[in-house]
Amino acid sequence: METIALFFIVFSALMHALWNLQVKQSGDKTVFIWWMFVASGFLMNVVMVFLPEPFPVPHALTWLWAIIGATCFVLYHLFNGIAYRQGDLSLTYPLAQTSMIYVPLWGVFFLHEQLTVGGVIGVLCVVAGAYCVQLPDFSLHSILRPLRNLSNPSVRAALAAGFIYSIGSIADKSGVMDYSPFFFTYILVMMMVVIMSLNLCRNRYRGRILPEWRQHKRLILSSGPIMLGSFLTFRYGLSLAPVSYAVPVRQVNVLFGVLIGLLFLRESYGRMRVTAACLILLGVLTIHLGG
Numbered sequence: 152m153e154t155i156a157l158f159f160i161v162f163s164a165l166m167h168a169l170w171n172l173q174v175k176q177s178g179d180k181t182v183f184i185w186w187m188f189v190a191s192g193f194l195m196n197v198v199m200v201f202l203p204e205p206f207p208v209p210h211a212l213t214w215l216w217a218i219i220g221a222t223c224f225v226l227y228h229l230f231n232g233i234a235y236r237q238g239d240l241s242l243t244y245p246l247a248q249t250s251m252i253y254v255p256l257w258g259v260f261f262l263h264e265q266l267t268v269g270g271v272i273g274v275l276c277v278v279a280g281a282y283c284v285q286l287p288d289f290s291l292h293s294i295l296r297p298l299r300n301l302s303n304p305s306v307r308a309a310l311a312a313g314f315i316y317s318i319g320s321i322a323d324k325s326g327v328m329d330y331s332p333f334f335f336t337y338i339l340v341m342m343m344v345v346i347m348s349l350n351l352c353r354n355r356y357r358g359r360i361l362p363e364w365r366q367h368k369r370l371i372l373s374s375g376p377i378m379l380g381s382f383l384t385f386r387y388g389l390s391l392a393p394v395s396y397a398v399p400v401r402q403v404n405v406l407f408g409v410l411i412g413l414l415f416l417r418e419s420y421g422r423m424r425v426t427a428a429c430l431i432l433l434g435v436l437t438i439h440l441g442g
Contacts, residue, residue, distance in 0.1 A: 269441015
C-alpha cells in the first residue's frame with residue numbers, strides 16, 4: 152500500500168475514533184449522529200461555494216453506488232445500534248467486524264483486486280485483533296462464544312451489520328474509481344442526511360431533536376469538521392488503495408480508541424484490548440510493507 156494512501160486512511164481512523172468519542176459524550180445517540188451529518192453536510196455546502204471547479208455531473212452508475220453506499224451505511228448504524236443495545240458487547244462487537252472477511256473476497260471477485268501474501272497475513276492480523284478486542288480472555292470458550300449464539304437476535308443483528316457494511320464498502324470503492332472522491336463524499340453525505348431525516352420523522356423521535364441541539368450545541372458544531380475529515384480522507388485513501396486493504400487498515404481506529412480511553416477518559420484496559428490493538432497495528436504495518 153502506498154504511503155499517501157496509508158496516511159489518508161490512518162488519519163480517517165483517528166477522526167473516526169474522535170467522533171465516536173463525541174457520540175459517547177452525547178445524550179440522544181441517534182439524534183446526535185443525525186446532527187453530526189447535518190453539520191458535516193452544511194460544512195461541505197459552504198466549501199462547495201468556494202471551489203473553483205464546477206460540480207461534475209455524476210454518471211448513472213455514480214448515483215447508483217452512492218445510493219447503495221448511503222443506504223448500507225445507514226442500515227449498518229441501525230443494526231449495530233440494535234446489536235449493542237440488546238446484546239452483550241463481547242458477543243456482538245466481534246461479529247460486527249466480519250465485514251473485514253467479506254470485503255477482501257468482494258474486492259478479489261468483483262473488482263479483480265490482487266492480494267499479496269504479506270497483504271493477506273496483514274488482513275488476518277487485523278481481523279484477529281478486531282475480533283478479540285471486546286473478548287474477556289483468550290480462552291477457546293470466549294473465542295467461540297459469539298459463534299455459539301447465532302440464534303440470538305442481537306448476534307444476528309451484528310452479523311447483518313458486518314455484511315451490510317462490506318457491501319457499502321464495495322459501493323464506496325466503485326464510486327471513487329471514476330469520480331472525484333470529494334464530490335462522491337458530498338453526494339454520499341447528503342443522501343445519508345436525507346435517509347436519516349426520514350427515520351427521525353417517526354413519532355418516537357418527536358420532541359427529541361431540538362433538546363439535543365440545546366444540550367450539546369458545541370459538541371455538534373465541532374463534530375461536523377471531525378466527521379467530514381473522517382469521511383473525506385477515507386475516500387481519498389480508498390481511491391488510491393485496494394478496498395481489500397483499506398477497510399482493514401481503518402481498524403487502526405481501535406488503537407486510537409484505546410489511547411483516547413487511557414489518556415482522556417481515564418479508562419482501564421486489560422491485557423486483551425492491549426494485545427488486540429497491537430495485533431491490529433502489526434496487521435496495518437504488514438499491509439503497508441507487504442501489501
